[in-house]
Amino acid sequence: MYACLYGRGNLALLVECARGFSPHIEENPPDTVVFDVRGLEALYGTPAQLAKEIERRVGVPANVAIASNPDAAVHAARGFAGITVIDRGQEAARLAKLPLNLLGGSPETAELLHLWGIRTFGDFAKLPPLGVAARLGDEGVELQRLACGQGFRQLREMVDPLEFEAETELEYPVELLEPLAFILSSLLGEICGRLRERALATNEIRLRLTLENGELHETSLRLPVPMLDHKAFLRMLQLDLNGRPPAAPVVKVHLAADHVKPRRTQHGLFVPSSPEPEKLELTVARVRHLVGQDRVGTPEISDTHRPDAFVMRGFSPGQAVATATPVQAKCSLCLRRFRPPRYAQVLVVNQQPVRVSSPTVNGRVVMAKGPWRTSGEWWREDAWNRDEWDVALEAGELYRLYQEIDSGRWFVEGSYD
Amino acid sequence: MGAAILRLRTEIEARFETPLAFRRREAELIPTGIEVIDRLTDGGIPRGNLSEICGPESSGRTALVFAILGQATRRGECCAWIDAAGVFDPASAAEVGVDLERVLWVNCGGNAEHALKAVDLLIQAGGFGLVVLDLGDTPDKEARRIPLASWFRLRHAAERTGAALVAVERQVNARSCSALQVEMRRKGPVWVGKLLRGLTTQAESQRLYRVRTAEFTAVR
Missing domain, CATH: 3.30.70 (Alpha-Beta Plaits)
Structure with a gap:
């Protein structure tokens, strides 16, 4: 019909x-x-x-x-x-x-x-x-x-441009973020409504604010999964703007959303539950607002021998795999890494550290094993070249110390725990 | 103590002709994968509750929690590590067998208050199987200032969402709020030739007025 x-x-x-x-x-x-x-x-x-x-x-x-x-x-x-x-x-x-x-x-x-x-x-x-x-x-x-009313042809379907953008010019500049939130809410509602009508979702929302002084303030939300919750988007944009507010009153607001197919997943009955991606994204945005943008995520170890080399990626655990059979856990000595490494004064006798002094690590060295020399990426300005020592202090703590070869300075890299 | 409670209970049940309605709910236990610790804790750490693993530096706290984290990620659970001092070492975790893709690391850069807020937000969000609050390098004075109400709030959130909340500390802070307390004591490092090969530690568990100890070695 x-x-x-x-x-x-x-x-x-x-x-x-x-x-x-x-x-x-x-x-x-x-x-x-x-x-x-x-x-x-x-x-x-x-x-x-x-x-x-x-x-x-x-x-x-x-x-x-x-x-x-x-x-x-x-x-x-x-x-x-x-x-x-x-x-x-x-x-x-x-x-x-x-x-x-x-x-x-x-x-x-x-x-x-x-x-x-x-x-x-x-x-x-x-x-x-x-x-x-x-x-x-x-x-x-x-x-x-x-x-005669007989027709056999197919519809010549119109091509939908599928552009999801909305913008509004303000009658007077808005300085506070609260009134701006009302405008954003209305624009997000409009965009999400249009996406919903086409059974689509979005994985990226871009906000462009034109400021009174003519400058542009741009920000974007990149979502690990397609979402269509305009309240969550609004909260995330608010957190972003709170952390990095516009430099001048806003005169024009432009929002654009990329369209993707909505997420459809079938959860297994016997796989462990995982956080709802939509809720998780908002929670992670809140935690980022609290502790800092680059301090939340999943660490990915870099393919290098450089000490403590990793990059922080967005947390996107994906679908859990079926429950693995229990295995005996590996109980390994772990390093608690001080960031940045703590500068220390180390007394060396017969090429062995015998005393460590720093604001947090102090004591006589009862056992020291080393040095283990590591170096690399000499062609770069941030090359590393150092001697590492594992030391036990008289109170029983175990630390990893290192001495920079070039400067001769000592640092406590972390404690073994 | 246990016999006195049992006698009292029997007397009350005989008098009122009905069994006592209140019974401690049996919590699901998550095995740590370390046999001696599982024996010590009657099966592992309780899900939907707060557990404390405490001890001084180099007492094997991190080794134990990394083992628990490795087991949890192996089961496919999502885990969160809220790191008050920012000392989490991804390389050490990966060596133990932790699937880092399933771990959300929050580096609070030395701010314990932020760590508490972050753990509250994450545990309330739900869906995490294991949430670790690492206060291992937070000064005692600061850790002691965390009000008991905050610990109750976290424990309640864990009960509601079914997550196992593990706090790593230098000393017991949550006291009666925690269902399991494991105190770690260092026994000494294991040196072999020119290498530090491990650390022997003693773990002591206090649960329902019973104190038990076990010894294990974290190898390198």
């Missing part, structure tokens, strides 16, 4: 209304939109009930027609006022009274039909098909088929 909306001068509104029912839409100028409504019976009931729902939602005066093929629906919407529902097989009978000028075709054919005294769809449909083919050719055959 296909539905058609016809209303003079309201094409944009008609298209928007059609999008609420179907992603398969054909724009058919002038002022006509036809869309596929197959399968909507379960939601809206009979075709008549569906037509009423379409008329209720369109919000402007428009004719609504539902028929078994797109052309019959278009002709009915253009020819009959209000709601028209044509049952399958009844197309020719219902369209018979429509004037022939609705049929289209070339001016020559229209003029010829007029000269023959053909005024309605019904008159044209009654003509013998072989005679029409002999006198009017292929065009005549096609037009007669349309006049």
Whole structure:
């Protein structure tokens, strides 16, 4: 089944209304939109009930027609006022009274039909098909088929630009973040509404604020999973703006969202639960706001021998794997790494450290093993070249010390625990 | 003590002809994977509750918690490590077998207050199987200032979300709020030739008025 909306001068509104029912839409100028409504019976009931729902939602005066093929629906919407529902097989009978000028075709054919005294769809449909083919050719055959309400064509679907942007120019500059939040909330609601209509979600939101002094303040939210919760987006943007507020009052707000398919996952019954990605992202944003942007995430060890070389990645644990069989844990001596390493004064006797003094690590060395020389990346300015020692102090603590070869300075790198 | 409570209970049940409704709920235990510690703790650390692992520097606290973390990530659980002093060493964790992709590390840069707030936010969010609050390098004075109400709040959140909350400290701070307390004491390092090969420690557990000890060696 296909539905058609016809209303003079309201094409944009008609298209928007059609999008609420179907992603398969054909724009058919002038002022006509036809869309596929197959399968909507379960939601809206009979075709008549569906037509009423379409008329209720369109919000402007428009004719609504539902028929078994797109052309019959278009002709009915253009020819009959209000709601028209044509049952399958009844197309020719219902369209018979429509004037022939609705049929289209070339001016020559229209003029010829007029000269023959053909005024309605019904008159044209009654003509013998072989005679029409002999006198009017292929065009005549096609037009007669349309006049009979028979159509087999597919919709020429319009290409949706899928741009999800919204912006607003403010009447007066906004200095505080709280009133700005109201504006952001409304824009985010609009964008999320449009994404929802198309069954899409977003994984990146970009905010561009034009400031009173002409500068731009830009920020973006990159999400590890597709989301569509405008309240969560608003909270994340608020946290971001709180941490890095605009330098001047805001005069224009522009928001854009990338579109992606929504996340669909099937959780296993026997796999451990993991945090909901949407909730987790907001929580991580809050923690970042608390402790700092680059202090929260998953450490990824870099492929180098440089001590303490890692990069912080966003936390995205993914789907848990099935429960592993329990194994004996490995109990290893671990390092608690001081960041930055603590500068220390070390007394060396016979090339062995015998005493360590620093504000936090103090004591006589009872056992020292080393030195273990490590160096690397000599071609870089931040090359490392040092001697490492494992030492035990008299109180029993175990530390890793190192001495920079170039400067001769000593540091406590961390404690073994 | 246990016999007196049992006698009292029997007397009350006989008098009121009904069994006492209140019973301690049996918590699910997460095995640490270290046999002696599992024996010491009657099966592991309790899920949905607060456990404290405390001891001085170089007493094997981190080795024990990394072993627990490794087991949790191996089971596919999401874990969080809230690091008050920023001393977490990813390389050591990876050596133990921790799947770092399943660990959210929060480096609080020496601010214990931020660490408490972060652990509260993360545990309330739910979905984490294990949350570790590392106060191991926080000065005693600062750790002692954490009010008991904060510990109760964290314990309650853990109960609600089912996460195992483990606090690593120098001394017991949460006291009655924690379901399990393991105190670690260093026995001494293991030197082999020119190498530091391990650390022998003694763990002492206090649970339901029972004190038990066990010894294990964290090897290198």
